[in-house]
Amino acid sequence: MIVxxxxxxRKKEIFKPIEEGVVKMYTCGPTVYDFAHIGNFRAYxxxxxxxxxxxxxxxxxIRVMNITDIDDKTIAGAIKENVPLHQYxxxxxxAFIQDMECLRLKKATYFPRATQHIKEMVSLIxxxxxxxxxxxxxxxxxxxxxxxxxxxxxxxxxFDKIVSARTDSDEYEKEQARDFALWKGTKDExxxxxTEIGKGRPGWHIECSAMSxxxxxxxxxxxxxxxxxxxxxxxxxxxxxEAATGKKFVNYWLHCAHLLVNxxxxxxxxxxxxxxxDLLNKGYDPLAIRYLLMSAxxxxxxxxSEKSLKQAENTVKHLHAFYQRxxxxxxxxxxxxxxIEKSLQTSSNEFFSALADDLNISAAIxxxxxxxxxxxxxxxxxxxxAKNAEKILKFLNRINExxxxxxxxxxxxxxxxxxxxxxRERARKEKNYQLADRLRKEIADKGIFLEDTPYGTRxxxx
RNA sequence: GGCCAGGUAGCCAAGUGGUAAGGCAACGGUCUGCAAAACCGUUACUCACCGGGUCAAAUCCGGUCCUGGCCUCCA
Numbered sequence: 001m002i003v004x005x006x007x008x009x010r011k012k013e014i015f016k017p018i019e020e021g022v023v024k025m026y027t028c029g030p031t032v033y034d035f036a037h038i039g040n041f042r043a044y045x046x047x048x049x050x051x052x053x054x055x056x057x058x059x060x061x062i063r064v065m066n067i068t069d070i071d072d073k074t075i076a077g078a079i080k081e082n083v084p085l086h087q088y089x090x091x092x093x094x095a096f097i098q099d100m101e102c103l104r105l106k107k108a109t110y111f112p113r114a115t116q117h118i119k120e121m122v123s124l125i126x127x128x129x130x131x132x133x134x135x136x137x138x139x140x141x142x143x144x145x146x147x148x149x150x151x152x153x154x155x156x157x158x159f160d161k162i163v164s165a166r167t168d169s170d171e172y173e174k175e176q177a178r179d180f181a182l183w184k185g186t187k188d189e190x191x192x193x194x195t196e197i198g199k200g201r202p203g204w205h206i207e208c209s210a211m212s213x214x215x216x217x218x219x220x221x222x223x224x225x226x227x228x229x230x231x232x233x234x235x236x237x238x239x240x241x242e243a244a245t246g247k248k249f250v251n252y253w254l255h256c257a258h259l260l261v262n263x264x265x266x267x268x269x270x271x272x273x274x275x276x277x278d279l280l281n282k283g284y285d286p287l288a289i290r291y292l293l294m295s296a297x298x299x300x301x302x303x304x305s306e307k308s309l310k311q312a313e314n315t316v317k318h319l320h321a322f323y324q325r326x327x328x329x330x331x332x333x334x335x336x337x338x339x340i341e342k343s344l345q346t347s348s349n350e351f352f353s354a355l356a357d358d359l360n361i362s363a364a365i366x367x368x369x370x371x372x373x374x375x376x377x378x379x380x381x382x383x384x385x386a387k388n389a390e391k392i393l394k395f396l397n398r399i400n401e402x403x404x405x406x407x408x409x410x411x412x413x414x415x416x417x418x419x420x421x422x423x424r425e426r427a428r429k430e431k432n433y434q435l436a437d438r439l440r441k442e443i444a445d446k447g448i449f450l451e452d453t454p455y456g457t458r459x460x461x462x
Numbered sequence: 463g464g465c466c467a468g469g470u471a472g473c474c475a476a477g478u479g480g481u482a483a484g485g486c487a488a489c490g491g492u493c494u495g496c497a498a499a500a501c502c503g504u505u506a507c508u509c510a511c512c513g514g515g516u517c518a519a520a521u522c523c524g525g526u527c528c529u530g531g532c533c534u535c536c537a
Contacts (some may be wrong), residue, residue, distance in 0.1 A: 010466090024497080028535085028537070029537095031535090031536085036537085037537090039536095040536095040537050041537085042537070044537075045537035046537090047537095071535085073535075131495065154530080155465080155466090155533080156465065156466080157464075157465065157532090157533065158465085159533095177534085178534075180534065204534095204535090223525090224537095225537065226536080226537030227466080227467080227531070227532070227537080228531075228532065228536050228537065229537065230466090230532070231532060231533065231534080232532095232533085232534045233463095233534090233536090235534095236534085254519085255494065255537090256536075256537070257467065257468085257530090257531080257537095258467095258530080259532065259537085260529095260530065260531095263529070263530070264530075265530070265531065265536090266537095267535095267536060267537090268535090268536075269535070269536070292474090295474080295475075295485085296474080296475065296536075297475085297476085299465070299467075300467075300475090301529095301531080302469070302474095303473095303474085303530095305473090307473070307474090307486095308473075308474055308486085311473070311474060311485075311486040312474085312485090312486085313486095314486060314487085315474095315485055315486065318486095318499090320487090321498095321499065321500095322499095322500095325499080325500085333515060354476095360476075360477095361476095362475055362476045362477090362483085362484070362485090363476060363477085363483075363484080365475095365476095365484070365485080366475095366476070366483055366484035366485080367483095369483095369484055369485065370483085370484075376466090376500055376501070377500090377501070379500080379501095379536070380493090380500060380501050381501090408526090428495080431495075433495055433505095434494090435498070436496090436526070437495095437496070437497085440496095440497080443509095448496090449498075449499095450498085450501055451497085451498055451500095452494075452495095452496090452497080452498080452499095452501090453494095453499080458499095460498095460499090
């Protein structure tokens, strides 16, 4: 049984997809006007964990991640650089894909771009106009919130009580201040589409409704994003989608908390952000970044610091060394240690049930560390054999499908390094430690660290 | 003003009625030619604060304080 905390009900609910064995999921993606910062990536890592866990649980996941390539900021950027919009956004789309790979974020099934779905948006807006949920004013089209009584059900805002903290200084004409733009009529802006509903460009929210419905249907299982998307973005999506179809839009809404830096939200507007590239340039391990972003529960705020990133680096290093140590045990003959068999089973159960409880990653990871301890003990006391190691590796590979923090590729060393290791082995046997240490240093300079164990010398990259 | 999170060891972080998981760091020990890793041991009589109730609370109830977020740019 899997439970998720649903923003809609503010409760943990048992997860049951519409179609058995299949999960249809929409994950809010980037607006490609700049490099994504690691605050953004916290959300993407959370979505990745969700995606991977659902597959681990046996579901086929059909996932959409939208690319917002038309909005005020992308337009401003393109104008500033005096290039076509698509040329401006292409750079950041490519960077985003690269960053995703770097953090081992699984690809969505579809990455639809807003600019390539104008037709679908126009059609949706036409439906809303036809049904009386939208109105046109001065070439722009707005959603009439007063026509949708359940507006506010996601954010749980009571609009009668809310005194807006901001004064409205909107350049567009609206019946009511809270009505939002479906279509922004264009007067002399450079980027626009000529459509049946006029000359202009889409509002921000409509793309997600149009594209999710196109790829996932009018009602689908999961929709995710950061908490700052709850209002207005997701609230508006619900309004326009449900108004248009008359059906429930999404069954489970999952939102992740913000990444903080020095106790404050990390955001572009505050300037207190790190991009992934910033951190990589400082020499940090991308897997440590992934681990750090993933290691706190998604609904809790996570305070980012380079200190915690260094801690994460050490943790990841240990995990990595552990994985290699187990690989090394594949050569040890003998009967399997029954303690390990049992420990694997326990760990496997704990891992799954932890994640099944609204992605309790801390408990899931703790179960892995407990297993590690047992295995190390077994290895230390000489009870661990290849028969255990095979099963352990199989298990680690399996959970790595969810966590993606182990480096599982069996790297082959180059022949010259192998040769150096052999030479050092010979020197050690001859008790020529000076030469042995010099060779170890030489090998270390090539990025390979050597460990001497009772079973022989083994190596670890880095 | 309305709404939502959170406050657990030096740091990160689980646990939401049965007597404080896990990680990082630190210190002591074992092993080792050295190194590293690993292993063993130590590190919260206590969970922001106050009060209540319970055989029993970090966990429930009432109140207070602090931090962050949302209230039409935002993951």
